Amino acid sequence: MEEMGKDKLYLVSERALPEVLLQVVEAKKLLETKKVMTVGEAAEAVGISRSSFYKYKDEINYFHEDARGKTISFLLEMEDRQGLLSEVLKEVARYGVNILTIHQSIPVNGLASLSLSLQILNGLTDVTDMVASVEAIDGIRRMKILARE
Template identity: 60%
Template sequence: MQNEQKKYYVVTQNAIPEVLLKVVEVKRLLEGKNPPSVMEATDQVGISRSSFYKYKDDIFEFHENVRGKTITFLIEMRDEPGLLSDVLMIVAKSRANILTIHQSIPVSGMASTSISVQVMPETGDVTEMMDQIDAMDGVKSLRILGAE
């Protein structure tokens, strides 16, 4: 058997097959206060137990595996006074540690900003933080460049 190195990918929910999303849902159910059995949870979401066991160690929600890591994301945003400050306020409220900020000179009213944050043990849900930034008026797009 070859010694293969694992590769990791960051994809959006739209690119993930439904069976994998259901595996994540089963994992969520099993982590609840009164967790059902694996059989009950898989029946509830509509997948087989074999599918769950086949993929359970290979898919996880982004925020489950980022504690103690550095995440770098790129934001395309309008060049408006206070917009970057509002973005940074969301990061601060999420209790992530800002390591670097780099903003390009705006071109045609748009600026590219890369932000690296350290996800601390007390940091809130990273996915929620990024969703809040992405939903801001003036933010055209947000994408993850890397996590280390």
Template identity: 55%
Template sequence: MEQNVKYYVVKDKAVPEVLIKVVEAKRLLTADKIMTVKEATDKCGISRSSFYKYKDDIFPFDDSSKGRNITLSIQISDEPGLLSELLAVVAKYHANILTIHQTIPVSGVATISLSIEILKDTGDLSKMVDEIGSLEGIFDIKILARE
């Protein structure tokens, strides 16, 4: 019987420490082909059973996104040049913009739906989203979909 699989995108502060350590152990194993699972888990301070239990279910968001599309919803202040700054961040990370839709601003705030293709040379997606969210005049940013 096939189970319905659901995926969630959460910020790292909401992820239990053991899962973060599993991701780190996987990174160590990828970086050092000679390292054993026992060595990687010892270095990260987790048990091998925890590693094997979660290794196929946790991964950094950007690792699985290459060649895929994401859609962001962004609440943005209606200020000249702010959309240009936002798009410059996307360009800086070498992502390809597929669509942009902006609502008419209400009370000085517009909603932008931005669909982005993640390419092979796209930088760290998490950092890109954080950098967009830290721009002056960005009120909220959410990842709506990942295809």
């Protein structure tokens, strides 16, 4: 049974996605590449409302099939438990990525935020398994991919 608060990640073909989700991805690309400066401009350019953009923007990201040499940043919400950061770092290291930055917030109400920036090296082309294995660690409440470069 799925634990409360844990999101599952799915790899879905583009043709199976509702058009609005594809438009949100395109709007995010426009903003990332600075082709537009505001969410309103991005939403208008791809033909969706700003509310649709905000509703889905944190839930869908473009997946890079070939992630080698890319930098990926994650945000994790994790329980304040001794050794949990070490478990996360060991799991990430198991996939042969290079850890570029680590920042953990001071825990509030038993939860801390951890941001990690990782460089994907030549041996790993698909980060899906790594993400799933980190999310499966006991004490990880949520994991979100913030950026890919």
